[in-house]
Amino acid sequence: MVSLEASPFDRHYGLEVEEATDELVRGRVEVRQELLQPVGLVHGGVHASIAEALASLGTNVGVVPEGKIGLGQSNHSSFLRPISEGTIHAVARRRHRGRTTWIWDVELADDEGRLCAISRVTIAVRER
Amino acid sequence: MVSLEASPFDRHYGLEVEEATDELVRGRVEVRQELLQPVGLVHGGVHASIAEALASLGTNVGVVPEGKIGLGQSNHSSFLRPISEGTIHAVARRRHRGRTTWIWDVELADDEGRLCAISRVTIAVRER
Amino acid sequence: MVSLEASPFDRHYGLEVEEATDELVRGRVEVRQELLQPVGLVHGGVHASIAEALASLGTNVGVVPEGKIGLGQSNHSSFLRPISEGTIHAVARRRHRGRTTWIWDVELADDEGRLCAISRVTIAVRER
Amino acid sequence: MVSLEASPFDRHYGLEVEEATDELVRGRVEVRQELLQPVGLVHGGVHASIAEALASLGTNVGVVPEGKIGLGQSNHSSFLRPISEGTIHAVARRRHRGRTTWIWDVELADDEGRLCAISRVTIAVRER
Numbered sequence: 001m002v003s004l005e006a007s008p009f010d011r012h013y014g015l016e017v018e019e020a021t022d023e024l025v026r027g028r029v030e031v032r033q034e035l036l037q038p039v040g041l042v043h044g045g046v047h048a049s050i051a052e053a054l055a056s057l058g059t060n061v062g063v064v065p066e067g068k069i070g071l072g073q074s075n076h077s078s079f080l081r082p083i084s085e086g087t088i089h090a091v092a093r094r095r096h097r098g099r100t101t102w103i104w105d106v107e108l109a110d111d112e113g114r115l116c117a118i119s120r121v122t123i124a125v126r127e128r
Numbered sequence: 129m130v131s132l133e134a135s136p137f138d139r140h141y142g143l144e145v146e147e148a149t150d151e152l153v154r155g156r157v158e159v160r161q162e163l164l165q166p167v168g169l170v171h172g173g174v175h176a177s178i179a180e181a182l183a184s185l186g187t188n189v190g191v192v193p194e195g196k197i198g199l200g201q202s203n204h205s206s207f208l209r210p211i212s213e214g215t216i217h218a219v220a221r222r223r224h225r226g227r228t229t230w231i232w233d234v235e236l237a238d239d240e241g242r243l244c245a246i247s248r249v250t251i252a253v254r255e256r
Numbered sequence: 257m258v259s260l261e262a263s264p265f266d267r268h269y270g271l272e273v274e275e276a277t278d279e280l281v282r283g284r285v286e287v288r289q290e291l292l293q294p295v296g297l298v299h300g301g302v303h304a305s306i307a308e309a310l311a312s313l314g315t316n317v318g319v320v321p322e323g324k325i326g327l328g329q330s331n332h333s334s335f336l337r338p339i340s341e342g343t344i345h346a347v348a349r350r351r352h353r354g355r356t357t358w359i360w361d362v363e364l365a366d367d368e369g370r371l372c373a374i375s376r377v378t379i380a381v382r383e384r
Numbered sequence: 385m386v387s388l389e390a391s392p393f394d395r396h397y398g399l400e401v402e403e404a405t406d407e408l409v410r411g412r413v414e415v416r417q418e419l420l421q422p423v424g425l426v427h428g429g430v431h432a433s434i435a436e437a438l439a440s441l442g443t444n445v446g447v448v449p450e451g452k453i454g455l456g457q458s459n460h461s462s463f464l465r466p467i468s469e470g471t472i473h474a475v476a477r478r479r480h481r482g483r484t485t486w487i488w489d490v491e492l493a494d495d496e497g498r499l500c501a502i503s504r505v506t507i508a509v510r511e512r
Contacts, residue, residue: 009165009171010171012140035137036135037181042137043137044177048172049171049172052173071167071210073207074204074506076202076204076205076332077176078202078378080354096374103374115352118359122458206480206506208482231462252357263427264420265420265427268397290392291396292392293393293437299393300432300459301393301429301459308428329463330460331461332460333458334458335458335459
């Protein structure tokens with residue numbers, strides 16, 4: 001399995017995965033000083049990284065057992081509302097399971113459940 | 129000025145800015161173990177983070193002197209070619225300077241100058 | 257009101273709007289020969305046009321009464337499955353209602369309910 | 385060859401192709417009443433359609449001779465400046481030629497050469 005324990009960058013910014021199937025992946029990141037951009041908000045790259053990680057993980061849950069691998073192809077993140085403290089709660093839902101690409105929609109919310117970012121991630125499926 | 133020295137997340141993953149005007153921003157990140165995803169390639173979130181940082185910095189070079197601030201609105205990164213070692217070389221070029229949004233195209237290349245990711249970043253310009 | 261009857265291009269390719277609120281818009285387009293690309297599939301631009309129209313219409317349902325107008329800012333359409341006959345059934349759901357931008361997710365399906373394209377559309381809200 | 389003469393939708397909205405190689409494609413569309421949205425501007429779907437057509441055509445110039453076909457996978461168009469009359473001048477430049485996807489950047493300008501929309505289009509390359 002491609003496990004997240006083996007993902008150094010996701011550990012580096014602090015992703016914890018709570019649930020991972022090939023249809024839905026949940027994770028969370030506690031906001032810490034080192035995740036902020038200059039004016040004290042969570043850096044957009046953190047949101048994009050979380051989305052990328054969850055979509056990639058969910059795809060690999062599905063395709064690794066078939067001898068394939070999922071690699072990020074496109075990540076389109078929209079930032080709706082700043083977060084500066086608390087926890088980022090992320091849920092990735094699969095929208096498309098094609099032969100060569102899977103597409104996921106990821107929602108990132110704050111502790112009050114307010115939507116802070118949404119991301120559409122396309123994962124390419126390749127032979128290993 | 130919104131300086132990058134004050135950007136904790138960009139320091140966290142190791143961005144060095146080499147040049148920053150309101151039309152072009154250059155930066156680099158040395159690939160280290162902590163930037164990789166499970167199969168040993170640079171995590172897509174790193175590319176997205178670099179693009180976000182450069183576009184945001186360039187916009188703020190332009191708008192902060194006018195009492196405004198640029199905040200990321202959308203980041204669409206496409207991953208073309210994996211990087212696993214060396215240095216990521218990034219160049220952000222402004223494509224649009226509107227009243228309320230600026231748009232940047234960011235290219236990320238490896239040490240051989242091969243294009244590894246491209247990113248289109250929209251920065252919203254707001255009153256402070 | 258900004259009504260669709262007054263939208264020449266949407267008439268030109270044949271959009272029929274079935275329901276329009278500021279949260280959800282439904283429409284349909286019958287596949288005709290003139291909507292196809294060279295190999296006999298519905299042209300991607302038709303899907304993008306439908307998504308653009310529904311998102312714009314729904315936003316204007318909400319903001320025109322406040323003396324504002326919604327204008328398309330970004331349209332990101334992903335094509336999942338070709339359609340070559342029957343009817344395109346589209347549903348736009350609002351994902352974000354900000355002060356300056358609204359974001360919509362649009363699903364386009366065929367007569368069997370299979371998802372054929374998805375689109376994320378950002379509409380900028382301006383003073384008239 | 386997949387020729388544009390055989391593309392009914394592109395004829396329907398009026399695309400004229402001026403140049404087409406596997407690296408660069410140029411086209412134009414004269415603004416007519418039937419291309420407008422409710423407030424008299426060119427419909428965003430027209431810009432997206434032009435971008436989709438040129439990127440698809442350029443890819444097919446390259447891959448059809450190899451027995452393959454290019455089909456649109458993703459179209460992300462950003463609208464920068466409205467057009468209401470004159471001619472839309474479009475140029476598509478290839479940014480990536482991969483084994484399974486090609487990526488194009490398309491610029492759409494008005495008669496004064498002002499950039500009105502930009503589009504990033506990903507074309508999937510499949511066996512026929």
